[in-house]
Amino acid sequence: MKLNLTRRRFIKGVIASGAAATSTSLWYAANGASRPPGAVERLVRLNVNGQTRTVDVAPQETLASTLRYKLGLTGTKLGCNRGECGACTVVVDDIGTYACSVLTHSVKGSKVETVEGLESANGELHPVQQAFVEELSPQCGYCTPGQIMSAVALLRANPNPTREEARWGLSGNICRCGSYDSYLDGVMRAAEIG
Template identity: 50%
Template sequence: MVEITLTVNGQTHHVEVEARWLLADVLRERLGLTGTHLGCEQGVCGACTVLLNGRPARSCLTLAVSVDQAEIVTVEGLAEPDGSLHPVQEAFWQEHALQCGFCTPGFLMTAAHFLNENPNPTRQEIREALSGNLCRCTGYQHIVNAVERAAASMRREGQSHDIS
């Protein structure tokens, strides 16, 4: 066992891990943050996407020992400290951009990061940014609409929701 230190959603955790454990497993099993979903466990579907030092990362492919001292944001850390929803979460709700919800956390994390990088995206840019996340239920139209709505909301409010 190796002890690592992670800052997850602004809170520091000291966790003993085995060298073979994945970040997704540590988040879910050791820290109880079950919003990070495991779908394909091969880095293809994007359901396990978290922000790792400010960048989207597949937690199902990331060895926990390799992220000692890292800052991680999971879907549980996306909402504001007062509990209000992040604009991307609000837009997903308003646009009915989820059905079964399994892929939603990965889409939310990817979209939130993308909008911090590109606050005025075209629909094509949104589609490209989300192309690494898979959904079996929605057909993507509502998801693209939600990201477009979130971008407009963030611009209107003059907000940058830096989640890194």
């Protein structure tokens, strides 16, 4: 199944779950560390980085919140928590996805990959990670996990992109340090060594 969760569907989901759909209150609701009074426990089985994880997930909880605060996968960063910056990008069923804009219960049954799942068991870096090291693609590094996951999704769909295609493929990921050129160098190298 390919996930095609639009921002509108996400917001509709949040409203349906009873949370106010303003960006400010969404933050706290989505980070819901505790259940609302009277709510029943919702254990959701998630496939994250190839492992099945059973998590207590609030109805309105975002995937970014679950990954960071329930599963301890803090490699997924929150830059804006409103679908603008791409720092929280993960791969869901091979599609680059903003984890801040996906409700966790909607990815039940999907394959979720985060930056922590890319290394092989023997510690060998994924070709995209290796290429980003060699090209010194990151600067501050805060957007890097998102850039990497977008690059992984791009290269699965298009293993030999042109630089222009790579530019479009990563265009949903903001880098305030402005390291775009070095990220594109990294994607092109990853395609070579992939």
